[in-house]
Amino acid sequence: MNINLKIWRQKGVKEDGKLHNYRLENVDPNISFLEMLDILNINLVKEKRDPVAFDHDCREGICGSCGFMINGRPHGPQRATTVCQLHMRSFKNEDTIILEPFRAEAFPVIKDLSVNRQVFDKIISSGGYISANTGEVPEANETKIEKKYADEAFLSSACIGCGACVAACKNSSAMLFTSAKVSHLSLLPQGAKDKDARVINMVATMDEMGFGSCTNTGACSAECPKEISQENISRLNQDFIKSSLMGILKRNK
Amino acid sequence: MQELFKILTSSVGRKILMAITGLSLSLFMAFHLFGNLFLFVGEAAFNSYVNKLHKLGFLIRIAEFFLVLFVMSHAYSGILLWIKNRKAKKVVASYSKENTSSSARTAAFTGSIVFIFLATHWSTFWYKFNFDLQGMSYYYVVTESSVGFGSPFVSFFYIIAIALLGYHLKHGIASAGQTLGIVGTKYEKIYNNVSSIFWFWIPLGFISIPVWFGFIVRVI
Numbered sequence: 001m002n003i004n005l006k007i008w009r010q011k012g013v014k015e016d017g018k019l020h021n022y023r024l025e026n027v028d029p030n031i032s033f034l035e036m037l038d039i040l041n042i043n044l045v046k047e048k049r050d051p052v053a054f055d056h057d058c059r060e061g062i063c064g065s066c067g068f069m070i071n072g073r074p075h076g077p078q079r080a081t082t083v084c085q086l087h088m089r090s091f092k093n094e095d096t097i098i099l100e101p102f103r104a105e106a107f108p109v110i111k112d113l114s115v116n117r118q119v120f121d122k123i124i125s126s127g128g129y130i131s132a133n134t135g136e137v138p139e140a141n142e143t144k145i146e147k148k149y150a151d152e153a154f155l156s157s158a159c160i161g162c163g164a165c166v167a168a169c170k171n172s173s174a175m176l177f178t179s180a181k182v183s184h185l186s187l188l189p190q191g192a193k194d195k196d197a198r199v200i201n202m203v204a205t206m207d208e209m210g211f212g213s214c215t216n217t218g219a220c221s222a223e224c225p226k227e228i229s230q231e232n233i234s235r236l237n238q239d240f241i242k243s244s245l246m247g248i249l250k251r252n253k
Numbered sequence: 254m255q256e257l258f259k260i261l262t263s264s265v266g267r268k269i270l271m272a273i274t275g276l277s278l279s280l281f282m283a284f285h286l287f288g289n290l291f292l293f294v295g296e297a298a299f300n301s302y303v304n305k306l307h308k309l310g311f312l313i314r315i316a317e318f319f320l321v322l323f324v325m326s327h328a329y330s331g332i333l334l335w336i337k338n339r340k341a342k343k344v345v346a347s348y349s350k351e352n353t354s355s356s357a358r359t360a361a362f363t364g365s366i367v368f369i370f371l372a373t374h375w376s377t378f379w380y381k382f383n384f385d386l387q388g389m390s391y392y393y394v395v396t397e398s399s400v401g402f403g404s405p406f407v408s409f410f411y412i413i414a415i416a417l418l419g420y421h422l423k424h425g426i427a428s429a430g431q432t433l434g435i436v437g438t439k440y441e442k443i444y445n446n447v448s449s450i451f452w453f454w455i456p457l458g459f460i461s462i463p464v465w466f467g468f469i470v471r472v473i
């Protein structure tokens with residue numbers, strides 16, 4: 001199959017970028033999207049031109065490194081799929097595919113399709129941890145976890161932190177990411193001790209980092225490669241209300 | 254107090270404020286429609302209903318004060334969030350809108366139109382009812398006068414504005430459910446069922462009044 005590509009080329013953080021046209025012929029429909037970009041880059045290097053920069057690591061859909069906008073959608077047209085797991089058979093012969101980086105003020109473009117998502121680490125470090133005793137290894141199965149909570153926490157923990165939710169959101173809000181990380185820990189007994197501080201601090205950091213506010217449009221969940229649900233956002237809001245009120249009551253006692 | 258301020262000015266806090274004020278105003282809308290429906294009962298019934306409300310005196314003024322306060326804080330939070338969101342966003346030329354419902358995307362716009370409608374609503378109906386009746390009956394002001402449905406322009410604008418209000422609430426009430434943490438709990442189903450009363454049936458009830466008195470009555 002033959003593919004026409006329009007790829008966002010930007011030399012550095014402070015430079016302006018624009019879409020460049022490329023054409024690839026005789027592409028095997030069974031290769032992955034990133035392999036297609038590899039082929040393009042090999043061609044570019046052979047022609048002594050600058051290859052397209054894009055993030056990737058495991059190429060198994062679990063590391064959260066890859067991700068950019070394909071025809072205006074994070075990770076492309078297929079549901080619950082990261083770019084690395086997307087194949088060229090999802091496109092038609094002679095399709096024009098537009099590739100742009102994830103865009104948000106909080107995600108500055110490093111080069112081409114690669115963006116800086118360090119702000120996610122800052123959100124994590126402000127509350128994405130648990131308090132545990134050091135010393136002897138605890139007895140296995142000592143802490144019982146109700147199946148319902150174990151399942152929900154597991155679903156939330158599936159978040160790979162790729163940033164697709166921010167890119168999909170019309171407000172560039174990081175609520176789905178933050179709420180998944182809060183739920184993942186706060187639903188479990190191990191994370192219960194830091195529950196109140198976690199939700200308040202993580203929301204505060206999220207606000208500081210220049211993300212927009214969630215308007216509950218649901219675009220994040222629809223585009224999330226791990227199908228993190230809107231229930232996480234609802235749960236975060238509920239925790240936020242409870243923890244804020246409890247905090248005020250406790251301190252004024 | 255300082256803590257409360259910090260919580261309420263966080264992004265989630267502002268939305269909680271929007272959700273609570275928005276839901277309160279929706280409840281008021283139900284009460285407002287209850288009064289309006291007396292128009293269908295007849296002139297005497299409607300006039301005596303309005304007179305009864307007037308007799309409550311300062312209680313009504315207190316309620317009105319809170320209504321205006323709620324509308325203003327809802328709009329104020331909404332504008333602040335809108336500005337913040339515009340700042341957070343960078344344009345993606347190819348951005349696809351297919352995963353965002355249009356009621357959610359246009360909530361700020363429909364809200365602004367509803368606000369313009371409210372401003373005219375207060376300066377016409379509310380002002381006439383309270384200060385400028387000039388011997389007309391309340392029923393006459395609504396059904397015949399030039400600020401009421403005697404004017405096809407007013408009727409038309411009213412219908413459009415209420416339809417947009419319903420559309421605003423379609424997103425607003427669902428969004429409030431998520432902001433207050435109802436989504437995902439056992440109350441979600443009840444909440445969603447009740448919400449359609451507020452975004453569909455109540456606006457429809459309001460629209461039925463200009464449709465009947467502004468157009469149908471005049472034709473038959």
